[in-house]
Amino acid sequence: MWLTAVNWSLCFFFGSASVHVEQPAQRSAELEELVIVIQSQRNSYHVQRSYQRKEEILQEAANLGQGVPVVLLLHELSDYEGNWSILPALPLLSAIYGESASWFLFIEEETTAILRVLLKVLKRYPVQEEWFLGQRLHDNKPSIVHHYAFSEDPTSFGYPDPAAGWALSAPLYQRLAERIQYENLKSDFTIDLTHEIALFIWEDGRGPKLTSVPEFCTETRDNCATTFTTYLPNCGDPVSKTDIFVAVKTCEKFHSVRRHCGKTFAILRHFLSEAMPKVDWLLIVDDDTLISLPRLRRLLRCYDPKEAVSLGERYGYGLMQNGYSYATGGGGMVLSRMAVSSLVSSGCSCYSDDAPDDMILGRCFTSIGVPITHSPLFHQAQPDDYLGTRINPQHSISFHKHWNIDPVAVYRNWFQDSHLRDEL
Template sequence: MPCQSVVNGCHLVVLLLSWLGPSTGVKHTDCAHAADRCEQTTNSSTGLKEVVLVIQSQRNSYHARRASQRKAGILQQAAELGQGVPVVLLLHELSDYDGYWSILPALPHLSTTYGRSAAWFFFLEEETRISLSALLHVLNRYPAQKEWFLAKRLHDEEASIIHHYAFSEDPASFGYPDPAAGWALSKPLLQRLAERVQLQPLKSDFTIDLKHEIALFIWEEGKGPRLTAVPEFCTETRENCATTFTTYLPSCGDPVVKKNVFVAVKTCQKFHSERVPVVKATWEKDAAFIEYYSDVSDASIPTISLGVPNTERGHCGKTFAILRRFLSGAVPKADWLLIVDDDTLISLPRLRRLLCCYNPKEAVSLGERYGFGLVQKGYSYTTGGGG
C-alpha cells in the first residue's frame, strides 16, 4: 500500500511517538512463585460459544482496520474448527467513551451484556495471534465456576519507580500479565470486578502501567486471586502455544520521506552541555528539519527560546508554544510533527517506516498513553518522555 501524501494547505496533525519495548527489570516466568498456580485439572468443558474475545482495538483507521482483520481471522478459524462461534468484540466499538482502553471501565458493560452466556473473557491485542483449539484446551483445565486470572506472567526483577516501588522487598513475588500474549478472566471474577468498579473508588486516579495496575486491582491486597501463569500464552512461537505475538514493524509501503517529519526537541539551559550533545552525536543526522527549544537562546546549539520558563513539573506551556510555532508557518511545512525530550533516543528511519501506516490527513496522535480518572469519565494523555 503506497504512503498517503498531503498537498500544500492540508491540515497538519501532531505526532507524539513512543516505542515501547520490554520494560527494564521485567522478567517472564512460566510458574515463578509458590503462590501462583500453573495448572489445574478439571472435568469442565467450555465451548467456543462460552468464550468472549475482546480485541484491545483503537479508533484510528489503521488500528481499527487491523483489529477488524484479526476479528475476521478468528471467526474464519472458528468456522473451520466447527465447535461453535465465540463472541469477538472490538474494544473501541463498545462505547463512545475513550477511556475503555484501560479495561476496568469496560467491565460493567461486559458483565451486563455477556455475563449470562459467557464462561470466560479473553483479552488480546491487535497483533496477538490465537489458536482457538489450543485456547479451549487451556481454559478447560480450569473450573470456570471459580475465580481465575490467567496470563503469561511477568514480574519486576527490582523495585520499579513506574510501579511506585510496590513489593520492593521481593519484587518477583507479584506477577502481572503480558498483554501481548493475551490474558483471561473467568466469569465469576469478571462479575465481581465489575461490581467493585462501580461501587469502590480506585486507590489511584492515574493509569500509567495498565498491566500492573489491573493485576493490583484483581489481587486486592490479597483478597483476590493471584495471576496463574499459563505457559501456552506466548509472545514468541514455540510448541503448544495458544497465542503468539507479531513484534516486527508493519509493512505499509515506502517510508515517509525525511522532509515530511519536523522534529522539535525540548530542552533547558542546564542540559545544553549534558544531553543535547548526545542527540547531536546519535540520531540528529537522520532528521531533515530539527529545532531545539529551550528557556534561553544558545547560538552554539542553536536553541530557540519560546518565552516559557523551565518548570520541574508540568511542561504543557512549552509544548503548546511548539504547536503554535509549527502551525504558524515559521518552520518548514511537514506532514508530521515529532516532539521529544532532550534525553529521548529514537530511530527516525524506523519511525518513518511506521508513519507510512497512518493517514496524515486524519487527526493522529501517537505516543505512550496515560490516563487520569478514567473510571470516572476522565481523560487520556500522552506522556512526553518517549516522544
C-alpha cells in the same frame, strides 16, 4: 426431621455410616461461551488491523465447527475513550455478556488466538471458580513504572504479558464488575495496564494471583494458544526525513521560554505558521529524550497524516471518573498536521504556562474527539525501568531521562545499529 432438595446416599465403612453429598459435575468451557476482546484503537490503521484479526478468529471458528465465540472490538463497546484501560469497561461487558460468557479473553491487535488449543487450555480450569490466566511476568527490581511496588521482593508479584493475552473466568469478572462500581482505585493514573489490573484483582492478597499458562505465548512454538507478531509493523517504505519536524523542549539555561505548556503551545503555533515548511508530522521531545528516528519513520508509514493522529505512550488520568488519556511527553509526542490544526483552531489552551503539557494536550484532544493512539515502542522511563521481555532492542523507538546513566551508551546499545542499517 426430613431432609429434602438434596440427593443423599449412605456409604458404609467398617460398620459405621457416613453421609456422602454428590457434587455437581464440573463444567468446561465451550467456544460459544468465550468472549474475545480485541483491544482495538479508534485510529483508522488500528481499526483495520483489528477487523482483520476478528475475521481470522471467526474463520478459524467456522473451520473448527464447534460453535462461534463473541469477538468484540473494544473501541466499539461504547463512545468512552477510557475503555482501553479495561476496568471501566467491565460493568458494561458484564451487563451485555455476563449471562452467557464463561471466559473473557483480552488480546492485542497483533495477537493471534489458536482456538483449538485455547479450548483445551481453558478446559483445565473449572469455570465455576475464579481464574486469572496469562503468561506471567515479574519485575526483577523495583521499578518507577510500577511505583516501586513489592520493593522488598519484586519477583513475588506476577502480571500478564499483554502481547500473549490474558483471561478472566466468569465468577471473577462478574465480581470485578460489581466491585469496580463502588471501590476507588489507589491511583488516578493508568500507566502500565496489566500490572495495575493484576494489582486490582489481587486486592492486597484477598483475590487470586495470576496463574501462569505456558500455552499463552509471545513467540511461535508448538502447542501455543496465543502468539504475537510485532509492535513495529512493516507498512512500506519509511516516511521521508523531510516529512517530520522535530521540536526539542529545553530549559531556561538553553532557551528563553521557560514553561512546559507554554513552550509546547508555542511549538504548535510555530509548526502551523507561514515561516515553516508544510510537513506532515510534528515530533515533540524533551532534551533528555533518546529516540530512533529511522524506526519512527517506519512506524509512521502505517498512519495517515491527513487524519488527526496523536501518537505515543498512552497514559490515563481519572479514567474511572470519565477522565482523559494523553501521550507522555518524555517518550515523545507525535502529532499529524491535522491534529495540530484541529487543536489550535479549537481554542484549547494552557490554564497556566507551567502546566503539564502532555496532560493538557490529552485533555484538549479528548474535548475535540481526537483519540490518543498508543504504541508501546515509546517509553517515558529508562530501559532498566522495564522488564527485559517487555522491551526489544530491535523494536524500541524512545527512552527518557538521563539520571544516573550514560545516555550515549544507552543510545549505542539500543539505537545506533538500527540507524546505521536503516541509513544504508
